[in-house]
Amino acid sequence: MANAFMQEAIERAVENVRSGRGGPFAAVVVKEGRIIAAGANCVTSTNDPTAHAEVTAIREACRILGTFELTGCEIYTSCEPCPMCLGAIYNHFASGDRKTIASGIERANACTLARGLHGWKKNKLDIPSSGKKGGTK
Amino acid sequence: MANAFMQEAIERAVENVRSGRGGPFAAVVVKEGRIIAAGANCVTSTNDPTAHAEVTAIREACRILGTFELTGCEIYTSCEPCPMCLGAIYNHFASGDRKTIASGIERANACTLARGLHGWKKNKLDIPSSGKKGGTK
Numbered sequence: 001m002a003n004a005f006m007q008e009a010i011e012r013a014v015e016n017v018r019s020g021r022g023g024p025f026a027a028v029v030v031k032e033g034r035i036i037a038a039g040a041n042c043v044t045s046t047n048d049p050t051a052h053a054e055v056t057a058i059r060e061a062c063r064i065l066g067t068f069e070l071t072g073c074e075i076y077t078s079c080e081p082c083p084m085c086l087g088a089i090y091n092h093f094a095s096g097d098r099k100t101i102a103s104g105i106e107r108a109n110a111c112t113l114a115r116g117l118h119g120w121k122k123n124k125l126d127i128p129s130s131g132k133k134g135g136t137k
Numbered sequence: 138m139a140n141a142f143m144q145e146a147i148e149r150a151v152e153n154v155r156s157g158r159g160g161p162f163a164a165v166v167v168k169e170g171r172i173i174a175a176g177a178n179c180v181t182s183t184n185d186p187t188a189h190a191e192v193t194a195i196r197e198a199c200r201i202l203g204t205f206e207l208t209g210c211e212i213y214t215s216c217e218p219c220p221m222c223l224g225a226i227y228n229h230f231a232s233g234d235r236k237t238i239a240s241g242i243e244r245a246n247a248c249t250l251a252r253g254l255h256g257w258k259k260n261k262l263d264i265p266s267s268g269k270k271g272g273t274k
Contacts, residue, residue, distance in 0.1 A: 048196050049205045050225055055187050068186045084224030088187055091221050 005030050005076040008038070013053070013078040016040040025053040027077035029061035029070065036073070037061035053077060054085035142167050142213040145175070150190070150215035153177035162190040164214035166198035166207065173210070174198035190214060191222035 005028055012026035022041035029037045039056030043049055054077050062068055075089055142165055149163035159178035166174045176193030180186055191214050199205055212226055 043205050047199050047203060047205045049199055049207070049228065050187065050192050050196055059185055059187055062184050062186055066184060068180050068184045070186070082224060082228060084221055084228050087219060087221030087224045091186065091219060 005035065005074070006078075008035060009053075009076045009078045012038055012040055016042075016053075021045050022051075025077075025079050027053040027057035027075055029057050030074040030076065031061075031065075031072060037064050050084065052082060052085050053079075054081055055088050058088055142172065142211070143215075145172060146190075146213045146215045149175055149177055153179075153190075158182045159188075162214070162216050164190040164194035164212055166194050167211040167213065168198075168202075168207075168209060174201050187221065189219060189222050190216075191218055192225050195225055 009026050009028050012028070013024045016022050016026055017024045022043055022045055025041040027039055028035045037057055037060040039053050039058070039060050041053045042051045042056060054075065057075065057077075058070065061070055061073065077085070081089060146163050146165050149165070150161045153159050153163055154161045159180055159182055162178040164176050165172045174194055174197040176190050176195070176197050178190045179188045179193060191212065194212065194214075195207065198207055198210060214222070218226060
């Protein structure tokens, strides 16, 4: 199931670029085995510099659940979180809950990005390389 | 002027508690010597766990300016930023711009909280102690 959630995040990231709404970053929040909310980067289309994928997904999940904390939820995000998003994730998810990241840029990154962050699951999706090196969030 | 901006942030933090809207945290964004936007913690009243003072101030400043970046702006915040807010500040303010923090909890914290963070100004406001030790954000 984890791969399916991650795949959903990646597909939403790609769609976010196609739609012109924002950058190639999306995230989904999962509770009890199903996606309850999703978010994508909409910094430029909303003039909200905090509207990164993880932040918008967290906001949407809380709106739907009617709560301001996400214990028992998981987050799957399409790329390495920036410091703000990493802080948001650690603020609002319980330490034992799964937080999974992938990178759509280079397959190799999918594992290496998670290194050293306790509690993060290494991603093993077979993500096709875009052929590009590096990238910015 | 810096002290006046910080005092404004602290007063807004106190008012935020009195109003019941949220915790004792507020921030103001300054551009060209005047406050252009303010924000206060409204996590519990809006069910938005990312609605910390610094994040709401940044969002409001960008809404008012019609842009998603805050080069040339300064932020004054009433307490030590959490990791999310610290990330948001470093994401959205240019490295040379002033970022000033204070703590309304203990006078001694006003200086010590800023230690080791390059570019942060030590706060020298004469902040009355609340008489309480510690606190959570």
